[in-house]
Amino acid sequence: MSNHLELNAEQLASLNQALDDLEQELLSLLSATESGAKPVKLKDNQGRLSRMDELHNQSILVANRNVAENRLKAVRRAKKRFAEDIYGYCDECDEPVAYQRLLAYPDASRCIECQSEVER
Numbered sequence: 459m460s461n462h463l464e465l466n467a468e469q470l471a472s473l474n475q476a477l478d479d480l481e482q483e484l485l486s487l488l489s490a491t492e493s494g495a496k497p498v499k500l501k502d503n504q505g506r507l508s509r510m511d512e513l514h515n516q517s518i519l520v521a522n523r524n525v526a527e528n529r530l531k532a533v534r535r536a537k538k539r540f541a542e543d544i545y546g547y548c549d550e551c552d553e554p555v556a557y558q559r560l561l562a563y564p565d566a567s568r569c570i571e572c573q574s575e576v577e578r
């Protein structure tokens with residue numbers, strides 16, 4: 459991290475901490491929802507409507523878990539970039555990503571300009 463020109467040691471340390479926190483948060487969310495993602499069993503005395511409710515709730519839960527899993531992958535990629543001393547630079551244009559953006563999204567791999575290109 460010694461040759462990192464854009465972020466100082468203090469900023470890098472707090473972003474590193476933010477990545478760790480985010481990883482822990484996602485891991486606990488995933489483990490807390492693990493049992494809910496298993497196939498819904500048909501219970502005795504269960505009406506069709508309540509079963510449909512349950513399936514619907516489960517599909518939301520599964521979708522949320524997918525989002526969390528993808529975010530976790532992004533966080534781990536960011537941690538890898540950290541280890542390789544390339545954290546904080548845009549994947550697309552190699553320009554430094556703004557510190558304010560990294561504070562909001564420590565796993566961001568693109569600068570705001572490139573990200574808006576992708577999302578267009």
Ligand SMILES: [Zn+2]
Pocket residue numbers: 548549550551552553568569570571572573
């Ligand atoms: Zn860029």
